[in-house]
Amino acid sequence: MLFDGLPVELPTATLLPSASHARHRLIGGRLRHWLGDRWAWLRPRTVPMIAAFIGMLWVLGSTKYLSTFAAPSRAALYDPSAMGDRPASSIRCGPERMHATPSGHIHIAPVRPGSHDVTITLEP
Numbered sequence: 001m002l003f004d005g006l007p008v009e010l011p012t013a014t015l016l017p018s019a020s021h022a023r024h025r026l027i028g029g030r031l032r033h034w035l036g037d038r039w040a041w042l043r044p045r046t047v048p049m050i051a052a053f054i055g056m057l058w059v060l061g062s063t064k065y066l067s068t069f070a071a072p073s074r075a076a077l078y079d080p081s082a083m084g085d086r087p088a089s090s091i092r093c094g095p096e097r098m099h100a101t102p103s104g105h106i107h108i109a110p111v112r113p114g115s116h117d118v119t120i121t122l123e124p
Helices: 019-068
Strands: 105-110 118-123
Touching: none
Parallel strands: none
Antiparallel strands: 105 118
Protein backbone atom coordinates (compact mmCIF):
# COMPACT_ATOMS: atom_id res chain seq x y z
CA MET A 1 0.00 0.00 0.00
CA LEU A 2 2.82 2.24 0.55
CA PHE A 3 3.85 2.08 -3.09
CA ASP A 4 0.34 2.10 -4.65
CA GLY A 5 -0.01 5.83 -4.86
CA LEU A 6 -3.27 7.69 -5.16
CA PRO A 7 -6.46 5.71 -5.87
CA VAL A 8 -7.17 5.74 -9.61
CA GLU A 9 -10.14 4.41 -11.62
CA LEU A 10 -9.66 1.27 -13.63
CA PRO A 11 -9.51 1.63 -17.42
CA THR A 12 -12.82 1.13 -19.28
CA ALA A 13 -13.01 -1.32 -22.18
CA THR A 14 -15.30 -0.46 -25.13
CA LEU A 15 -16.57 -3.19 -27.41
CA LEU A 16 -17.17 -2.24 -31.02
CA PRO A 17 -19.51 -4.45 -33.03
CA SER A 18 -18.48 -5.82 -36.38
CA ALA A 19 -19.96 -4.24 -39.53
CA SER A 20 -22.47 -7.05 -40.19
CA HIS A 21 -23.64 -7.15 -36.57
CA ALA A 22 -24.08 -3.36 -36.50
CA ARG A 23 -26.09 -3.47 -39.75
CA HIS A 24 -28.40 -6.15 -38.34
CA ARG A 25 -28.93 -4.19 -35.15
CA LEU A 26 -29.68 -1.05 -37.13
CA ILE A 27 -32.19 -2.82 -39.42
CA GLY A 28 -33.79 -4.59 -36.45
CA GLY A 29 -34.11 -1.33 -34.53
CA ARG A 30 -35.71 0.46 -37.47
CA LEU A 31 -38.10 -2.46 -38.05
CA ARG A 32 -39.12 -2.47 -34.37
CA HIS A 33 -39.66 1.30 -34.53
CA TRP A 34 -41.79 0.99 -37.71
CA LEU A 35 -43.90 -1.83 -36.23
CA GLY A 36 -44.26 0.11 -32.98
CA ASP A 37 -45.61 3.13 -34.87
CA ARG A 38 -48.11 0.94 -36.76
CA TRP A 39 -49.23 -0.80 -33.58
CA ALA A 40 -49.65 2.56 -31.81
CA TRP A 41 -52.02 3.61 -34.63
CA LEU A 42 -53.93 0.28 -34.78
CA ARG A 43 -54.30 -0.40 -31.07
CA PRO A 44 -57.12 2.12 -30.30
CA ARG A 45 -58.85 1.18 -33.56
CA THR A 46 -58.82 -2.62 -33.15
CA VAL A 47 -62.45 -3.13 -32.08
CA PRO A 48 -63.91 -0.85 -34.79
CA MET A 49 -61.71 -2.55 -37.42
CA ILE A 50 -62.95 -6.00 -36.33
CA ALA A 51 -66.56 -4.78 -36.41
CA ALA A 52 -66.04 -3.32 -39.90
CA PHE A 53 -64.50 -6.58 -41.13
CA ILE A 54 -67.41 -8.63 -39.77
CA GLY A 55 -69.85 -6.16 -41.36
CA MET A 56 -68.06 -6.49 -44.70
CA LEU A 57 -68.34 -10.28 -44.53
CA TRP A 58 -72.03 -9.97 -43.62
CA VAL A 59 -72.74 -7.68 -46.59
CA LEU A 60 -70.90 -9.99 -48.97
CA GLY A 61 -72.81 -12.99 -47.63
CA SER A 62 -76.17 -11.26 -47.89
CA THR A 63 -75.54 -10.20 -51.49
CA LYS A 64 -74.57 -13.76 -52.35
CA TYR A 65 -77.73 -15.05 -50.67
CA LEU A 66 -79.98 -12.52 -52.37
CA SER A 67 -78.50 -13.12 -55.80
CA THR A 68 -78.64 -16.92 -55.76
CA PHE A 69 -80.99 -18.36 -53.16
CA ALA A 70 -83.81 -15.82 -52.95
CA ALA A 71 -84.50 -15.49 -56.70
CA PRO A 72 -86.28 -18.18 -58.72
CA SER A 73 -84.44 -19.66 -61.65
CA ARG A 74 -84.70 -18.01 -65.07
CA ALA A 75 -86.34 -21.14 -66.45
CA ALA A 76 -89.24 -20.65 -64.03
CA LEU A 77 -89.66 -17.02 -65.10
CA TYR A 78 -89.75 -17.71 -68.82
CA ASP A 79 -91.94 -20.69 -69.54
CA PRO A 80 -93.75 -20.33 -72.89
CA SER A 81 -95.40 -23.75 -72.52
CA ALA A 82 -97.39 -22.46 -69.54
CA MET A 83 -99.31 -20.07 -71.78
CA GLY A 84 -100.56 -22.66 -74.27
CA ASP A 85 -102.46 -21.19 -77.21
CA ARG A 86 -104.41 -18.53 -75.30
CA PRO A 87 -104.59 -15.09 -76.95
CA ALA A 88 -103.38 -12.00 -75.10
CA SER A 89 -106.97 -10.77 -74.60
CA SER A 90 -107.73 -13.76 -72.37
CA ILE A 91 -105.16 -12.73 -69.75
CA ARG A 92 -106.82 -11.21 -66.70
CA CYS A 93 -104.98 -8.30 -65.12
CA GLY A 94 -107.69 -6.99 -62.86
CA PRO A 95 -107.25 -5.86 -59.26
CA GLU A 96 -107.87 -9.41 -58.05
CA ARG A 97 -104.61 -10.47 -59.78
CA MET A 98 -102.52 -7.48 -58.65
CA HIS A 99 -101.81 -8.73 -55.13
CA ALA A 100 -99.45 -11.59 -55.92
CA THR A 101 -97.85 -13.33 -52.99
CA PRO A 102 -94.07 -13.57 -52.73
CA SER A 103 -94.31 -17.25 -53.64
CA GLY A 104 -96.07 -16.40 -56.94
CA HIS A 105 -94.58 -16.82 -60.39
CA ILE A 106 -94.46 -14.42 -63.31
CA HIS A 107 -94.55 -15.98 -66.76
CA ILE A 108 -93.57 -13.84 -69.75
CA ALA A 109 -94.03 -15.42 -73.18
CA PRO A 110 -94.23 -14.13 -76.76
CA VAL A 111 -97.69 -14.07 -78.33
CA ARG A 112 -96.43 -15.80 -81.46
CA PRO A 113 -92.98 -16.58 -82.85
CA GLY A 114 -91.30 -13.52 -84.36
CA SER A 115 -93.70 -11.11 -82.64
CA HIS A 116 -92.63 -8.28 -80.33
CA ASP A 117 -95.83 -8.64 -78.26
CA VAL A 118 -95.67 -10.58 -75.03
CA THR A 119 -98.14 -12.02 -72.58
CA ILE A 120 -97.55 -11.73 -68.86
CA THR A 121 -99.13 -14.19 -66.44
CA LEU A 122 -99.07 -13.79 -62.65
CA GLU A 123 -99.68 -17.01 -60.78
CA PRO A 124 -99.98 -17.20 -56.99
